[in-house]
Amino acid sequence: MRKLSYQPGGSLAHRLYPLTKFAWLLIITTIVFIIQEGILLMATAVIGLLLLILINPSIWKIRGFRLAFITGSALFILYLLFDKTGIMLFNPGLELLSITSGGVSMGLRYSGRFLLIIFISYIFILTTDPSDLAYALMRFGLPYRYGFMLVTALRLAPVMEDEAQTIYRAQLARGVRYDQLNLRRMLLILQQFLTPLLIGALRRADKLVFSMEGRGFGASPHRTFRKRATASRLDLIISIAIFLYLSLVITLNYWSPI
Amino acid sequence: MGPNGSGKSTLLQTLMGFHTPTQGKIQGFNQELSKTKTSNLVKDIGFIFQNPDHQIFTQSVLDEAALTLRNLNLMNGKVLEKVNQYMQMIGLYPRLEDHPQRLSFGEKRRLNLVAVILHDPKLLLIDEFLIGQDLDNAHKWMQWLKDYTSKGHTILMANHHAQLTQAYCDRVIFIDAGRVIIDEPVSTAFSSLEALGYRQFLPHTGEVLAYA
Numbered sequence: 001m002r003k004l005s006y007q008p009g010g011s012l013a014h015r016l017y018p019l020t021k022f023a024w025l026l027i028i029t030t031i032v033f034i035i036q037e038g039i040l041l042m043a044t045a046v047i048g049l050l051l052l053i054l055i056n057p058s059i060w061k062i063r064g065f066r067l068a069f070i071t072g073s074a075l076f077i078l079y080l081l082f083d084k085t086g087i088m089l090f091n092p093g094l095e096l097l098s099i100t101s102g103g104v105s106m107g108l109r110y111s112g113r114f115l116l117i118i119f120i121s122y123i124f125i126l127t128t129d130p131s132d133l134a135y136a137l138m139r140f141g142l143p144y145r146y147g148f149m150l151v152t153a154l155r156l157a158p159v160m161e162d163e164a165q166t167i168y169r170a171q172l173a174r175g176v177r178y179d180q181l182n183l184r185r186m187l188l189i190l191q192q193f194l195t196p197l198l199i200g201a202l203r204r205a206d207k208l209v210f211s212m213e214g215r216g217f218g219a220s221p222h223r224t225f226r227k228r229a230t231a232s233r234l235d236l237i238i239s240i241a242i243f244l245y246l247s248l249v250i251t252l253n254y255w256s257p258i
Numbered sequence: 259m260g261p262n263g264s265g266k267s268t269l270l271q272t273l274m275g276f277h278t279p280t281q282g283k284i285q286g287f288n289q290e291l292s293k294t295k296t297s298n299l300v301k302d303i304g305f306i307f308q309n310p311d312h313q314i315f316t317q318s319v320l321d322e323a324a325l326t327l328r329n330l331n332l333m334n335g336k337v338l339e340k341v342n343q344y345m346q347m348i349g350l351y352p353r354l355e356d357h358p359q360r361l362s363f364g365e366k367r368r369l370n371l372v373a374v375i376l377h378d379p380k381l382l383l384i385d386e387f388l389i390g391q392d393l394d395n396a397h398k399w400m401q402w403l404k405d406y407t408s409k410g411h412t413i414l415m416a417n418h419h420a421q422l423t424q425a426y427c428d429r430v431i432f433i434d435a436g437r438v439i440i441d442e443p444v445s446t447a448f449s450s451l452e453a454l455g456y457r458q459f460l461p462h463t464g465e466v467l468a469y470a
Contacts, residue, residue, distance in 0.1 A: 163312065166307060166309070166312045167312050167313075169271070169274075169276050169296075169307075170305075170307050170312050170313040170315075171315065172276075172296040172297060172300075173274055173296065173300065173303075173304075173305035173307075173313075173374075174300065174313070174315070174325055174326045174329060174373070174374070175297065175300040175301075175325075175326045175329030175330045176297075176329055177297050177329070179297070192315035192316065193315070195315060195317075196311055196312055196313075196314055196315060199311065199359055200311055200312070203311075
């Protein structure tokens, strides 16, 4: 299992300017709630899934993806089973197993919405270096003190992960049994796990503050950047494509209500 | 011994069951260690990690020292006496009720040591015990560990300090890039290392000092 984080690569989605992707992520997430037509939502979700597989063929090995996928599909089945409104489409004689148009359209709507949001979020997270996003936001006026807060937090996350692993191992080495627990012991062991992790994080933050202060961080209100990513023609082309597609979907949504 | 990233810590951690060997197996205590869970190794093997802060879990020095004993259900009046005795030895007896995070680096390191030897494991795995100790203290603790091995315990220690290794250890395993380069008694180990060109890992001699 690989963890859900930025995976370097050279796909088109990787080469897009971070803010373009971020903006489209927000826009699509909003539009998903405007569109009511289940088939359109599900079709868009399928396109999202295909793109995701193109970008990252080993998507099924990324932590959490299977669970999200199964949850989304289960949503559809739940609606089929329990929403019996609309015209009867299939009747095996047992009420629970009968399928109605209401169940199908509601199932497609909510499952499609859920899956689409999951898929585009995965595309965004897998192809966007979070530091690049922070740098881009800073160029567009996010005060760099806050931008750096984000960058630093992202940089330190893997360090914290390693540390958590070491602390867990150190606990095992001292005879802590994670495999035979009652609730009270679990809380104690959790406390014993979190204490060193938290103290380590606070100490590191403290040291980082001193060393940044020592190098004059924040002394000047403006800052120059070594990395200078800008939007390119690619962003324009892709944006136009997404815009046309979404316009089509919205038109269809209002034009032919079933 | 070995350069940074050569695999010293990984070797120790594999012995403790944190990693599964990709090939070969680990034999010890009449069983195959590579197939034994860490929890079942604790009574035989003590492990000291590199960073003292990663292995201090409790709210008082006394609890910290006794944590392994408690987890192994070995705590009783007789053992408590032994705890106190050891705490006197490392100079922390007056601070039994203090929070362990308030100790100095060296004190934490000594507490780490006591915390894993109270239940008398036969094998002690130590990852860089000497970082942050001044040379006098380092000598003192190497001597203490040497005396400890003479009571029938075995210590395997990842170490950078060639001089101390030469003075106190019996056997040197030198690792580079994940491979054992030499595995010899300390009497011949350093001349073999020199022959192989690992000059920076030799004990400082009068000759080297003369260059400086």
